[in-house]
Amino acid sequence: MTHKDIKLVAIDLDGTLLTDDKQLPQANIDAIHQAIQAGVQVVICTGRTLPGVREIMAQLPFDGEDDFLILQNGSVTHRLHDLEIVDQVTLSREAREVLMDFARVFDEEGAQLVAFDQEGMMLVSQYEANKLVVSDSKALSTPITPFTADEFLAFESFNKAMVLAEPEILDALKDRLPSELFEHYSTVRSQPIIAEFLVKGVSKASSLKNLAKRLDIEAEHVMAIGDQLNDLEMIQWAGLGVAMGNAVARIKEVADVVTGSNEDAGVAQAIEKHILSKGKA
Structure with a gap:
């Protein structure tokens, strides 16, 4: 796969977009902004709940009516601008x-x-x-x-x-x-x-699949970035699976590529290499 194919980027938060002390590197913010400007859809896929992401999402450059947010490891998907629930499951x-x-x-x-x-x-x-x-x-x-x-x-x-x-x-x-x-x-x-x-059957990947279908984007045009076992299915499913440098061994095994660590803005490195660099060729 080449970077020109990426239409959707799915990014985990803890251990991926955020540093170990839960800060959001400016390099990651800038890279997401540039990806969005390049016409790429960016979606945060996290195990966190809505209250746990509000402060972080406020720092990110999302402003479109068709931006989405996947929470609770795929159990809930919100449309970002009004927080309407577009997909969810509950325990029977x-x-x-x-x-x-x-x-x-x-x-x-x-x-x-x-x-x-x-x-x-x-x-x-x-x-x-x-x-x-x-x-x-x-x-x-x-x-x-x-x-x-x-x-x-x-x-x-x-x-x-x-x-x-x-x-x-x-x-x-x-x-x-x-x-x-x-x-x-x-x-x-x-x-x-x-x-x-x-x-049963729910994961970040299951919701990401549903969202990609809604957006008419095939798996081969999706890049997924993560570090822990709850990212495994989406990294396997995406056309380009990216493991963080700090990822657990199993994630590195299934990923297509490994980027820098969360302490070194590895998300920004991945976006630069696989999406933004095409404009500099």
């Missing part, structure tokens, strides 16, 4: 029941269940939020709302759920997940401390 009652049974077992081991709708972060635990949940709440600019098990089962608007725990706890839980969970969920380790539970 049966899926919530299965997950609740699992969460009850491991709550005492320090693995806490949280679930998200558009604006909220609900903690389903017999304990106060652990330090990882508190930290995630701050990162997402979303206060924690305690939910009982009954409230979790009655609530119809959850887009996804997560279990947060220290890496060694999640490592141990991985082999103990009941098979019934996988009948209802796609699971992904989005960070060492986070295991995510999405509606």
Whole structure:
């Protein structure tokens, strides 16, 4: 593939567009602006919720009525200018029941269940939020709302759920997940401390496919950039899959190319090389 083929760029946030201290390098802002000016569609694809991206999106040069935003690892897609939901999935009652049974077992081991709708972060635990949940709440600019098990089962608007725990706890839980969970969920380790539970079949790739279809753009004309396992499917699906220099090994294995790290504005490097450089030939 050559850079002249790229019509849509999908970019992860944490560990990709943002530095480790959650800053947005000016080089990345400038490169996105130039890509948009060159007629390329740019979409942010993140595991974050809406409150957790507002401050970042305000720094990016999106101003068109046909800009979009993919959140919660593909569970929700918004039209950016008015935040209209154009695509979303929610957890079924049966899926919530299965997950609740699992969460009850491991709550005492320090693995806490949280679930998200558009604006909220609900903690389903017999304990106060652990330090990882508190930290995630701050990162997402979303206060924690305690939910009982009954409230979790009655609530119809959850887009996804997560279990947060220290890496060694999640490592141990991985082999103990009941098979019934996988009948209802796609699971992904989005960070060492986070295991995510999405509606079965949902990923960043599934929403990116739907968006590309809406925009009449084929996969071969899409570039996807990411660093973690929740980026894997979209990097595999895109015509040009780009791994960050700081990406986990599996992402580098499936990607077509590797760019610089998030600390070195690797997103800007990828956009420059595969999109903008054609104007300098």
